[in-house]
């Protein structure tokens with residue numbers, strides 16, 4: 001069993017804060033790093049993250065910080081929870097301080113926009129082969145986790161000892177982590193469900209009904225399985241928490257920013273204003289483009305993702321996308 005020391009969480013948005021709270025409730029010393037000094041100062045003064053999770057008070061062992069360099073020697077576990085567009089930048093910040101004592105887990109959901117790389121590939125490229133890596137993903141709205149409502153997630157890593165350690169670290173009376181060795185499957189599930197959630201948000205905004213929503217979720221899952229297995233993910237992973245679980249959550253509940261973003265588009269709001277209206281990260285916008293490109297590269301059919309991408313890049317209207325999906329040639333379901 002690896003012994004936990006202080007824990008350092010990078011990313012003081014809603015999800016980084018919620019995970020820091022889970023760990024702090026386990027009585028570990030937890031540092032929550034935020035990139036915005038004013039925001040960090042406010043968290044220090046108010047002893048909560050009023051901007052994202054106003055109702056969750058920080059326990060004494062949770063400290064918001066802007067300086068991480070001096071903490072790194074006292075830390076073994078690093079948890080990155082910044083949006084995917086800041087993932088490599090965060091790794092580059094910490095890289096000069098990372099040693100063989102550290103291990104890295106992330107809860108970011110997405111792919112690298114510029115390269116289409118999965119985040120474990122980005123982490124390997126930046127930090128080399130010697131650091132244990134893991135990804136945490138699954139159906140988990142930050143506000144429910146902060147409110148200590150029961151939640152289950154998957155932690156995927158190739159390092160069995162690290163898997164056990166992380167599952168134990170996050171294990172709480174209202175938070176349960178299952179382990180997996182399928183880093184590719186877990187990451188593809190978490191990234192692509194955001195694109196399908198945009199599609200269901202659009203369909204619900206256009207009042208297409210419950211049948212359409214169920215069809216999008218189910219056919220969306222087929223697309224995720226096709227791409228995920230083509231990239232080396234395991235089929236069973238997509239039937240688990242980080243696949244079907246997160247897909248259903250995000251496609252059906254208005255707490256999802258991706259779903260709300262799609263809904264706003266269906267109200268006639270333009271893309272920039274819809275993102276502003278959500279007011280937080282909407283990972284599915286970038287993920288639509290990268291996933292579409294990955295699908296083309298690997299010759300995988302992903303019509304829902306393709307049409308969401310067409311809508312977001314101005315190649316067709318919402319109604320044209322819906323008509324094009326319905327006009328596809330009949331084919332076997334499986």
Ligand SMILES: NC(=O)C1=CN([C@@H]2O[C@H](COP(=O)(O)OP(=O)(O)OC[C@H]3O[C@@H](n4cnc5c(N)ncnc54)[C@H](OP(=O)(O)O)[C@@H]3O)[C@@H](O)[C@H]2O)C=CC1
Nearest residue numbers: 012013014015016035036082083086108109141142280281
């Ligand atoms: N919220 C949720 O329920 C869940 C979110 N996730 C995933 O967690 C990740 C983070 O999302 P979430 O916390 O919700 O996002 P939020 O929109 O709540 O917050 C984003 C935070 O990231 C900060 N940020 C932006 N760019 C950078 C950067 N380059 N480096 C460091 N920090 C940066 C922002 O700071 P500032 O505003 O000052 O720029 C802000 O504090 C996403 O990949 C998301 O998909 C996963 C599961 C659940």
Ligand SMILES: O=C(CO)COP(=O)(O)O
Nearest residue numbers: 138139140141256257258
């Ligand atoms: O990933 C999430 C819950 O598991 C959060 O989804 P949204 O980013 O769509 O809000």
